[in-house]
Amino acid sequence: MDNLGELLHGFSIAVTVPHLVLMVVGVLLGILVGVLPGLGAPNGVSLLLPLTFGMQPVSAIILLSSMYWGALFGGSVTSILFNIPGEPSSVATTFDGYPMARDGRPTTALATAFGSAAFGALVGVILITFLASWVAQVALAFGPAEYFAVYFLAFASFVGMGGAAPIKTVVALAIGFSIAAIGIDTVSGSVRLTMGVDELVKGVSFVVAVMGLFGIGELLVAVEEEFHARAVSSKIDWREVFRAVGRLPRHSVALLRSAAIGCWMGITPGGPTAASFMSYGIARRFSRRGRHFGTGEVEGIISPETADHAAGTSALLPMLSLGIPGSATAAVMMGGLMIWGLNPGPMLFVDQKDFVWGLIASMYVGNIVAVALVLLTVPVFAALMRIPFVVIAPLIVIICVVGAYSVSNSYLDVVMMLGFGIVGYLFKKLFYPLAPLVLAIVIGDKAEDAFRQSMLMSKGSLGIFFANKLVTCLIVAGIALLLLPLVLQLARLWRKPAAPATAPTAQEKVII
């Protein structure tokens, strides 16, 4: 229980008036950058970084991490209200959050998202508090083969779900992988798929892709289908905020499962994006109301949000103890640590106790501050849904264009974003699923790098994926998830004509 004593000491550092003020300022700034797509947490934190150079390291990290919490919450707002994810990790929130908001329940959607996000973050911090040293060891066990296995698991939990024809899922994945391949390849160092456009060497930014696919794509569909009746008559009711939060414990299974997935992915470090997708995919498969997912299900919001925040929070641990950032924002903060004269690594917990435990204590307090502030803003944000479509549509276009431009001040990004808008529209019209496409864009290149690094290590033998218990478990779990729907379907087919059908199914599995 040494950790508990250290934590109490940490609270004495974090809970002081100047630090509480920093938290409030950080959270508010974070919500602001989170809500504006294109700005996002990594950019926001790097803009704020120079201001912290004169501060005490502990105050500086409190300010920056509070901003991170704010941005994580803020990122969900636009996903739910306008179908524009501000952060890669809030894409999965759009799947059910947006339909629910459009049905006139934006207050419920936002409050559910914030409540479950806060729960996820809390689990993440508790994990850090008690298991810091053990967790650091787990992360070290991850070599390229294990990374690939984790990404494979994320894909597997997502493929085969959803109502779309499997072949359409495969097509969407393939397009996503090719987009992820654009730019310089880490393993060979050569330029791929730039088609003679010099600027494409930087690759396609995720933000540009999702703002087009989701924001503009959705807008085009809306213009065509429901142009006249779009203003949602959402009742703004304060009590609904508390009711929605109060209903959360009913979904305790989903909450706990998602938090576990989130923590695992944050530590390993697959990152919050993979975590939220995986959590959504698994919830969809195992929830009793799984087939209603995508139409505004409460658990469809709870699962990605909880996992996202649990992962986002626990991702700070590998950053501190190993110096590997689990997310883009953590990478910026790590740069900050070096500038403040601290070296992330195993010794940080020994040399800089005040800093580490002050930060961990501030995670508890900062998240409480953040959730209180965002719950207060729910009615304000929900009121945005009342604005008539003719006003909000041009605003969405402006947000997307400015957001795409601000990613790297490039005009090409704006053009690409609009192009992705058309792709998004076509996908919707032809009933192709967007989720696998986005998942492949986000973690496709990481999965590819990990696979090829593994192949270099093993000299081309696939045996490396079964070389130890950890990687074997991950791969087997992935394969099982991948084949589960197929097996269930086959079992159903077999059961109809004849009863004893289990044995052939098993054989079938091997063939496939």
Place this chain on the structure above:
Amino acid sequence: MGRTSIFLLSAAATMLAGTLPALSAWQPQKPIEFVATAGPGGGTDNLARAVQNIITKHKLIEQPIVVVNKGGGSGAEGYVYGKASAGDPYKVIFGTSNAWQQPLVSKVAFNYTDLTPVAAMAQDEFLLWVKQDAPYKNAGDYLKAAASGEFKMGGAQSKDTDEVLTRMIEKAGKVKLTYIPFKSGAETAVQLAGGHLDSHVNNPSESLGQWRGGTQRPLCVFSPKRLPQGAKVTATEGWGDVPTCVEQGLDIKQYEQPRTVWLPGKVTPDQAAFYVDLMKKVQATPEWKDYIEKTSQVDTFLTGAEFDKFIKEDLEHVKQVAGEQGWLVK
């Protein structure tokens, strides 16, 4: 202050600053953009932000400075941007030696000749690192073990500085190493700590925390003489205690990574001189010394003909290694 004293001050400054006139004819009239050819948090980004911070703190110029990250394509994004901004003296590009190395080995749409060199401001050293509990005590043991086994060497990026050095070690030590490229030096360090690799050639700052934490240790430094002593890193050792590789029979005298500063092509000599002078002023501040020490780099300042000579020599050398490996692009 009278005219004479201004004249005297500037004359004094000229003497302090060295060869170039302190009062350049050109002065910036609008905000300046610092382009870091790396993502936030990396070495190049830290340099750009440290310089920005020093300039703002000492009010070295009137105009505000914004740092933007263009690290896509191993930095190619930033250089291509610099090339496209020809004639614009309000964009300063911060990079490394990949400004001239990258165009050799991959089909990127720029060459270092598209940019105007300003200076090389710091040199990052390279060391040979192994896992803490590895059996070899020095580079000789390491080479002996590598000759009989298949060693995995990690590094940041492909066909970049780390892999070039790996191939040089292969040649000098007559061994064969399997090179595994990762996205960054920090990632490589963690892979070594986890025992997934046998060694890597990280810069001091990339593995400092890991050394202190006892997960890995340096065998030798690729430098003609030992590094300055400085503060102890672990309980018993500091950078100055690390022997040179030549001492230990691995005959690679010198291998360093310069941190470079560029302007877009086609800027006037006045404009280039202004930035050379500005960077010199930055280098004279205590904050710069502090930055150099914290990141364990070596202070250096190459500009003009010296910088050109450095590039040419390095280019010849890399060309030779890349040619032997069959990396050169047509």
